[in-house]
Amino acid sequence: MFISKFSQLGARVVEHLTREPSISVSRSPYLYAVRHRNLQSLMQERFFSTTDKAINEGCKEKQKISVTFVGDGGEETTIKVPVGMSMLEAAHENDIELEGACEGSLACSTCHVIVMDMDYYNKLEDPTDEENDMLDLAFGLTETSRLGCQVIASPELDGLRLALPAATRNFAVDGYKPKPH
Amino acid sequence: MLLQFRGESDGNYYGKQRYNGYEYAAPQNQDYGGAAAAYGALGMGHQLMGCIYRALSKLFLRRSYSSFSSHPLRVCVVGSGPAGFYTAEKMLKAHQNAEVDIVDRLPTPFGLVRSGVAPDHPETKIVTNQFSRVAHNDRFSYIGNVTLGSSISLSELRDLYHVVVLAYGAESDRAFGVPGEGLSGIHSAREFVWWYNGHPDCSNLAPDLKSSDTAVVLGQGNVALDVARLLLRPTMELATTDIASSALAALNESSIRKVYLVGRRGPVQAACTAKELREILGIKDLYIHIRNVDLLTTSSDEEEMKSSRIRRRVYELLSKAASSETSGPSPGQRELHFVFFRKPDKFVESDEKSGHVAGVQLEKTVLREDEGTGIQTAVGTGQFDELSCGLVLKSIGYKSVPVDGLPFDHHKGIVPNAMGRVLSDNAEDTIQFERGLYVSGWLKRGPTGIVATNLYCAEETVASITEDVKKGDIISTNTLARPGKNGLLHVLDNRNVKVVPFSSWEKIDNEEKRLGSLVGKPREKLRSWNELLRVAMS
Ligand SMILES: Cc1cc2nc3c(=O)[nH]c(=O)nc-3n(C[C@H](O)[C@H](O)[C@H](O)COP(=O)(O)OP(=O)(O)OC[C@H]3O[C@@H](n4cnc5c(N)ncnc54)[C@H](O)[C@@H]3O)c2cc1C
Ligand SMILES: NC(=O)c1ccc[n+]([C@@H]2O[C@H](COP(=O)([O-])OP(=O)(O)OC[C@H]3O[C@@H](n4cnc5c(N)ncnc54)[C@H](OP(=O)(O)O)[C@@H]3O)[C@@H](O)[C@H]2O)c1
Ligand code: FES
Numbered sequence: 212m213f214i215s216k217f218s219q220l221g222a223r224v225v226e227h228l229t230r231e232p233s234i235s236v237s238r239s240p241y242l243y244a245v246r247h248r249n250l251q252s253l254m255q256e257r258f259f260s261t262t263d264k265a266i267n268e269g270c271k272e273k274q275k276i277s278v279t280f281v282g283d284g285g286e287e288t289t290i291k292v293p294v295g296m297s298m299l300e301a302a303h304e305n306d307i308e309l310e311g312a313c314e315g316s317l318a319c320s321t322c323h324v325i326v327m328d329m330d331y332y333n334k335l336e337d338p339t340d341e342e343n344d345m346l347d348l349a350f351g352l353t354e355t356s357r358l359g360c361q362v363i364a365s366p367e368l369d370g371l372r373l374a375l376p377a378a379t380r381n382f383a384v385d386g387y388k389p390k391p392h
Numbered sequence: 393m394l395l396q397f398r399g400e401s402d403g404n405y406y407g408k409q410r411y412n413g414y415e416y417a418a419p420q421n422q423d424y425g426g427a428a429a430a431y432g433a434l435g436m437g438h439q440l441m442g443c444i445y446r447a448l449s450k451l452f453l454r455r456s457y458s459s460f461s462s463h464p465l466r467v468c469v470v471g472s473g474p475a476g477f478y479t480a481e482k483m484l485k486a487h488q489n490a491e492v493d494i495v496d497r498l499p500t501p502f503g504l505v506r507s508g509v510a511p512d513h514p515e516t517k518i519v520t521n522q523f524s525r526v527a528h529n530d531r532f533s534y535i536g537n538v539t540l541g542s543s544i545s546l547s548e549l550r551d552l553y554h555v556v557v558l559a560y561g562a563e564s565d566r567a568f569g570v571p572g573e574g575l576s577g578i579h580s581a582r583e584f585v586w587w588y589n590g591h592p593d594c595s596n597l598a599p600d601l602k603s604s605d606t607a608v609v610l611g612q613g614n615v616a617l618d619v620a621r622l623l624l625r626p627t628m629e630l631a632t633t634d635i636a637s638s639a640l641a642a643l644n645e646s647s648i649r650k651v652y653l654v655g656r657r658g659p660v661q662a663a664c665t666a667k668e669l670r671e672i673l674g675i676k677d678l679y680i681h682i683r684n685v686d687l688l689t690t691s692s693d694e695e696e697m698k699s700s701r702i703r704r705r706v707y708e709l710l711s712k713a714a715s716s717e718t719s720g721p722s723p724g725q726r727e728l729h730f731v732f733f734r735k736p737d738k739f740v741e742s743d744e745k746s747g748h749v750a751g752v753q754l755e756k757t758v759l760r761e762d763e764g765t766g767i768q769t770a771v772g773t774g775q776f777d778e779l780s781c782g783l784v785l786k787s788i789g790y791k792s793v794p795v796d797g798l799p800f801d802h803h804k805g806i807v808p809n810a811m812g813r814v815l816s817d818n819a820e821d822t823i824q825f826e827r828g829l830y831v832s833g834w835l836k837r838g839p840t841g842i843v844a845t846n847l848y849c850a851e852e853t854v855a856s857i858t859e860d861v862k863k864g865d866i867i868s869t870n871t872l873a874r875p876g877k878n879g880l881l882h883v884l885d886n887r888n889v890k891v892v893p894f895s896s897w898e899k900i901d902n903e904e905k906r907l908g909s910l911v912g913k914p915r916e917k918l919r920s921w922n923e924l925l926r927v928a929m930s
Contacts, residue, residue, distance in 0.1 A: 310844075310847065312518070312519040312522060312843060312844060312847070313515050313516065313518045313519060314518050314521065316515035316518060317515070318513070318515035318516045318518070319516070319519065319842075319843060319844050320842075320844050321844045321847060340670065341667070343666070343705070344665065344666045344667035344670060344705075345667065347665060347666055347667075347701055347702045347705060348665060348667075348702075348842055348844070350844070350845075350848055352701070
């Protein structure tokens, strides 16, 4: 409930910010940090004033971790993700281009991300059979591939770096042959 | 309900005109807009009109060469399945001056997501939310109930738009070409799927599920697993899905208890994916039979599994199912039999019911490695056995159909293309492309891949279009202006084609959801052309 309100508001604020002519749309980590701070202070003003105290405090306690998404051109976007939120939701709240055709219901594989650091990959819980079944079909599968909708922010993942696979480059007309795995 | 279409970018005054229930802004005082109007009003042949508006646009060009890039890039996508919608989405994103129209022969959008994806896979259909968001972009229009090849020809479309992307899928079937294939009781999986999914072209299929307890499904891909699952799954579990009510009723009364899934190759080569396999193996109270001898692997099989994660995981699931097999089915228990290394040699006619299938004669096969490709193919051994049954579903793949004026590879069943650019038919060795003509989805790659595959496929096609636009291949001096949607609607109106805009599909959508809510289903599909069009036009 809280998360969904947060995301609605967040989306609106981000939209508002991106429309500001003075703010460029390029994706430097710095810009994202700024945007994110704006979003938070705005959120506190607008949202907390109308919400009951318990939720307010719950939110303050809510821990956030830092996650960096690396696009296929190498551009980096670092965002803060509340513990408990999936990488898919976090990406969407921050305008990061990660597809999510089935909206996180483990039926599409379009939210494929590659964990860039083996240590972090090992910190994640093992994928379930169902996640592996969808990963089978992910484009450009690697040893450290996961589905963004199944990776949930937790404190030990602070500093996580996720690569967004370059789909087009991996696509051959005669059908894609996944690399041996 | 009326649709207001966006006008040209220079902010001229637009007079409103109505066609087929669409109201759109017809540009005044513009050479090419006038040409578009004349096109429809006079009902001229498209070639002549093509000449006229090309001449007019040249005139226009001289006056406004500087505003070249601000002109709308008029794009028509044929087919509103995943390939069509992903292409539209990526085009709108990549080209801020693009106006994208999707035409579909049905009054309902989303292609196989609506008419292919199984009713018990609602999660897969969530992607229609994303497609509907695309449909509400003000540079996008859905124009349903328009068939390429009969409502409008390809050459007409190419004259009306700068870019035409064909994404009309694969709406026929591969065949075995063996005797008896035309007997009644034999259907293609495509028809059977269309039937249970309420596609208006197959709502009257009425497959015979009553005169026998056995069905044979030929092929072991995901579609084969879908149809087998629908036949075997307790109907109670289907009752809360969007399955067509007629199909639910027929399945309720079905006497089919036993399904044979027949593949010409072995368990390592089974074309299904682990997700679908896990699902069918998990059906409640289902007896599963796999012959242990079929699970023996060769070194080539081991190689294949080493290089393919899917093949390995599918094989593991099959082995596990075989090892947990009980000694035999309990009375009345439903049964699923995996039959490997068999290909149909002929279909056997019933003695009692003339013209009806009574069984399939199967030839045993062995695998031979093709020296060129390294692929293991099935070769007949001359040994035969027979499976008796009253229903056969052929699930060996879909096949695209060509339209007039379209280069087509009949052997592969696709449009010859290089990264989505359609290759011209020409005898010489030189590679030539059809200017402004592209393909995406099953028509481009052949009938394989999940919904997501079409996303990457569409990205590739859009990258090709973008490159060609940049090179100046698409909008050049003599193609600067194209009438696009306005011109298309004129032509269709003259032919009395009643088009269905997205807002009318939303009426169908609402009505289906309303009907569904009365019976505890997410939707009750309207299954006939009449009903669909009646609600759309209401
Ligand atoms: C039975 C079945 C079940 C499937 N289940 C799943 C699943 O669970 N998960 C998954 O990820 N993938 C599934 N798939 C695969 C997925 O549906 C396809 O990859 C995808 O739909 C192909 O997209 P497409 O746009 O190329 O073709 P289509 O989806 O077939 O779309 C083609 C569109 O073109 C229209 N059209 C056809 N001819 C004309 C014409 N002449 N003029 C105008 N319009 C025309 C059609 O009406 C249709 O809307 C399934 C496929 C099948 C066959
Ligand atoms: N849930 C899902 O994700 C889902 C559901 C349904 C469909 N889909 C996708 O939709 C696509 C189409 O599925 P599909 O099942 O139609 O196609 P498919 O996966 O290509 O399977 C076709 C099957 O037919 C067999 N076959 C082909 N020609 C044959 C012949 N002449 N004789 C005997 N057997 C023959 C193939 O065997 P060989 O291997 O020997 O050629 C294979 O078993 C697939 O990519 C599938 O994954 C996905
Ligand atoms: S969003 Fe579909 S599997 Fe993650």
